[in-house]
Amino acid sequence: MNIDSLTPLFASAVAAAIPLLLAALGELVTERSGVLNLGVEGMMLMGGVTAFIVVASGGGLVLATLAACCAGMVAALMFAFVTLTLQASQVAAGLALAILGSGVSAFLGRGYVGNPAKVSFSELPIPLLSKLPIVGPALFSMNALGYLAVILTAATTWFLYRTKSGLILRSVGESPVVAQSLGLQVIRIRYLATLFGGLMAGLAGCYYAVAQFKMWQEGLTSGNGWIALALVVFASWRPVRLMLGALLFGGVTAFGLYLQAVGVQVSAFALASLPYIATVVVLAVISRDQRALRRNAPTSLGQSFFGM
Amino acid sequence: MSETPTLLSLSGIIKRYPGVVACDGVSLEVKAGEIHAVLGENGAGKSTLMKVIYGVTQPDAGTLTWKGEQLTIPNPKAARALGVGMVFQHFSLFDSITVVENVAVALPGRVDLKELSKRISEVSERYGLDVNPWRPVHDLSMGERQRVEITRCLLQSPKLLIMDEPTSVLTPQAVDQLFETLRQLRDEGTAILYISHKLDEILKLCDRATILRDGKVVTETLPREETEATLAQKMIGRKFPECRRRDDHTEGAIVFEVAGLSLEADTPFGTSLKNISMRVHAGEILGIAGISGNGQSELLDALAGERTINDKNAIQLNGIAVGQLNPLQRRVLGLTYVPEDRLGSGAVASMSLTHNALLTAHRRGMVRTGLVNFRAARDYAGRCIREFQVKAPGTEALARNLSGGNLQKFILGREIAQEPKVLILAQPTWGVDIAAAAAIRQAVIDLAARGVAVLVISEELSEIFEICDRIAVMAGGRLASPRPVSETNAAEIGLLMSGMFEGAAGQATPAAVSAVPA
Structure with missing residues (x-):
């Protein structure tokens, strides 16, 4: 492997990391409020198919992006209504949402399979910086959604740790009972956090459909919604670590593709499964330190709250 | 006092829950500048009544009058806006964030943390509530947490402060300090509603007392005209039950021995056990006093076998090393236990x-x-x-x-009928009514009289003094060497509870040390 081949490897790692980061960032905020939404994969697919249909029907990229966000939020709203208002199990409802999202997106997108996207996000190189060796093309020649992901990571960090609303969000996730006794509107805050999760998942789906693959097919996100869920745990619910984790997983994906490209004699299926194997390994490793994991996890994660 | 206007009056408050009437026509008057006790057993309706005042629940019937004006309090926010503050029995603080953030979360509008921390320091200094605003709450002792809660209430200059069983987690010294603060607040004109089932506190602190039984007001009385016995009689409706102690206690053989037991905590905010040693003789009741969260649950897990330890010889039952045996294997050898958590580890609720x-x-x-x-x-x-x-x-x-x-x-009964050689009890009368508590204590005393070695872990100091032969104190994961009950007193035990004992001095946890009043 020479130094020149690192450049495309790194660029494809970043490209694979961005949608993971977007989706995981949304899920991180949702989970920080104490809500575990396992339906990220479904919300991503809903966002992806919506963005693709908008583009295919002649809509522009901005409209497609907004529509994808709305689609993700509608899916999240259904989840929020079932779990927060009707008090259903978050795990069951999240799994149902993942399955529902795959099914509905496959149904809506069945006439579009195989067609290339009419318009798509293109790279926006930053002058000078994008000419840097190795990292230049990867970090300073991203598309608009890529830059947005970086900005949103910073913004989420600032929101969680520097604003009162962020403090309230974290408090609700730690103890909804205490939050309620202080007069905080637990259910409303959880609704908003869940909707943000949907919005970000929709954005991630949009990225796959009209920025990365520029096409639609059933199950376009190929399980990356699940990896995003694992990433949140991996990052122990902190946005900056989330970004590093996304790069790590993006790197594993890119490395698999790289090995295929240089013709390593390993089954393509085995290489494609690398990120999922990495997920299992990483989760197993970090789960060994249960204390550290629990110290950072929102204490009320996944528990229904009935009020008092 | 009769000249001061009534601040809050409740009339005919009724609150029903499925299957019980928690409050059955309760009326109550609180005046500015008085400490008003609400006294009653568990389940008498005290907490429900306070939740009504604080807007946590709505009464099914009855009226609430605040400064002569009849109104409803729909939620805690509204209560705070009126000037009602409440310090909960189980503190309403978030563990993972700092003191100042905990206060900020409860305040309306934008908050500047630096400026707020100054206000916290001002208020806490004025009322002798030593609090460092920048420490995370999980590092604080129970006494410190309560001071944070009180400070948070005081920042909103309440007219009425509700204290729900405030002393259950405090050392005797911290209780005295709390009473000082409350008296100072009263003298400045704040009304205080003091919820408790501890009679001595009410005699010491309160100006008036309303006694509740089964959701009804039994009587209103002036504590200075009462004794513990008369208050108790009014509270439970009959004579206060007392345990028969035997004093002719002779020391039997060592049945249960712990030597140099250390164990890492298994939860993030748990307490690790550090070099714990004790011996329990046949026919003896050894009490372990101390405030919950100082390693008691970890100790119980280790002794009962819910967690095994590396050094199997650290726990010996009749000379057999049991440190690596599971609870069932220990039961076979004659060690039974009654856990703290009745529904969950002690019994299965749905069976x-x-x-x-x-x-x-x-x-x-x-x-x-x-x-x-x-x-x-x-x-x-x-x-x-x-x-x-x-x-x-x-x-x-x-x-x-x-x-x-x-x-x-x-x-x-289930454990005693298994004819154990050693019985371990954790918080045996927590949340139990007075009559049942007396029966339980008597059963434990009788069991020891039959030659069983008994270990009682309790934060109820009066209980430990009532039934135990020797008392050891737990603080910061360490155990002080036991003292015979006849040679010690509450003040000494209280100091030990703050972590001031040999082997702990100088290396006690910051939380434990700062719980000692200056």
Whole structure:
């Protein structure tokens, strides 16, 4: 492997990391409020198919992006209504949402399979910086959604740790009972956090459909919604670590593709499964330190709250 | 005092929950500048009444008048806007964030943390509530947490401050300090509603007392005209039950020995055990005092076998090393225990008493060739019910349908009937009514008289003094060497509870040390 081949490897790692980061960032905020939404994969697919249909029907990229966000939020709203208002199990409802999202997106997108996207996000190189060796093309020649992901990571960090609303969000996730006794509107805050999760998942789906693959097919996100869920745990619910984790997983994906490209004699299926194997390994490793994991996890994660 | 205007008056408050009437026509008047006690047993309706005042729940009937104006308090926010502050029994603080952030979360509008921390320091200094605004709450002792809660209330200059069982987690010294603060607030004109079932505190602190029983007001009285006995009689409706102690205690052989037991905490905010040693003799009751969260639950896990330890010799039962045996293996050797958590570890809520008896006593002829002999199990459960006067419809009653006291009597009975050599009890009378508590303590005393070694872990200091022969104190994961009960007193034990003892001095946790009043 020479130094020149690192450049495309790194660029494809970043490209694979961005949608993971977007989706995981949304899920991180949702989970920080104490809500575990396992339906990220479904919300991503809903966002992806919506963005693709908008583009295919002649809509522009901005409209497609907004529509994808709305689609993700509608899916999240259904989840929020079932779990927060009707008090259903978050795990069951999240799994149902993942399955529902795959099914509905496959149904809506069945006439579009195989067609290339009419318009798509293109790279926006930053002058000078994008000419840097190795990292230049990867970090300073991203598309608009890529830059947005970086900005949103910073913004989420600032929101969680520097604003009162962020403090309230974290408090609700730690103890909804205490939050309620202080007069905080637990259910409303959880609704908003869940909707943000949907919005970000929709954005991630949009990225796959009209920025990365520029096409639609059933199950376009190929399980990356699940990896995003694992990433949140991996990052122990902190946005900056989330970004590093996304790069790590993006790197594993890119490395698999790289090995295929240089013709390593390993089954393509085995290489494609690398990120999922990495997920299992990483989760197993970090789960060994249960204390550290629990110290950072929102204490009320996944528990229904009935009020008092 | 009769000249001061009434601040809050409740009239005919009724609150029903499925199956119980928590408040049944309660009326109450609180004046500015008085400490008003609301006294009653568990389940008398005290907490429900306070939740009504603080807007946490809505009454089904009755009126609430604040400064002469009749109104409803829809939620805690509205209560705080009126000037009602409440310090909860189980503190309403978030563990993972700092003191100042905990205060900020509760305040309306934008908050500048630096400026707020100054205000916190001002208020806490003025009322002798030593608090460092920048420390994370999980590092604080229970006494410090309470000071944070009170400070948070005081920042909103309340007219009425509700304290719900405020002393249950405090050392005797911290209680005195709290009382100073409360008296100062009263003298400045704040009304204080003081909820408690501890009679001595009410005699010491309160100006007036309203006594509740079964959701009704029994009487309103002036504590300075009462004694503990007369208050108790009004509270429980009959004479205060007392335990018969035996004083002719002779020291038996060592049955249970712990030597140099250390164990890492298994939860993020738990306490690790550090070099714990003790000996329990046959026929002796050893009490472990201390405020919850100083390693008691970790100790119980290690002694009972819910967690095994590396050094199997650190725990010995009749000379047999049991440190790596599981709870069942330890039961076979004669070690039984009654955990703190009745519904959860002590009994299964949704199972009948018969099934619950089977869970730990199945070796006593209830299982033959792998099959359950239900007749034997029912007989056993029935015997526990009879011998310990458990009020239950029968052996097939579900555990969750029993009151706390009756379930505790059943669980204790189930363990005692297994004829243990060592019995370990954790918080045996927590949340249990006075009559049942007395029965439980008597049963423990009688058991020891039959030669069983008993270990009682309790944060109820009066209970430890009442039944134990020797007292050891737990603080910061360490255990002070035990003192005979006749040679010590509450003040000494209180100091030990703050972590001031040999082997701990200089290396006690910051939380434990700062709990000592200056």
